[in-house]
Amino acid sequence: MLQLQQLEQLIVFADQGTLSKAAEVLLISQPSLTHNMQSLEDDLGVQLxxxxxxxxxxxxxxKYTVQQAKKLLKQRQTFLVWKMSDVFRCKQPPYLAVSVLQGSNGKYALG
Known part of the structure; x- marks a missing residue:
């Protein structure tokens, strides 16, 4: 099952450029990060x-998945800020829609 933590790790890998640097930043072992990235590929059904x-x-x-992951995690952060705001106490409904779509070109998008 896809986990947001895997997407966060993918973004750190993209920023750092190597698994060893990303693992160091994430404070996890390189084998754990490697396993998580392989699981992410399996979950999405694509080669990252x-x-x-x-x-x-x-x-x-x-690269496209990294871009979409950044958008998704930004939405999550926006939701968490909303949740902690006065809007939450007023019980106004949030707007947060997330889906995984496959385009005609075979690419996946988080929307």
Whole structure:
């Protein structure tokens, strides 16, 4: 099952450029991060990384997923701020819609 933590880790990988640097920033082991990224690929059903002997880089789908993950996590943050605001106490309904869509080009989008 897709977890927001995996998306956060993917974003850190994209920012840091290597699994070892990302794992250090995230304060987790590199094998754990590797496992989480493989699970994320499995959950989404797409290849996020191009793997070579000693290098891991994001595919175009991976880069697109990072962009969508940033949007989703920003929505989550907006929701959490809303939840803590006076609006929550007034019980006004929030607007937060999240879905995973596959376009005709085969790419996935979080919307």
């Amino acid at each position: 990384f191009q793997r070579s002997k000693n290098k891991l880089i994001l595919t175009e789908t991976g």
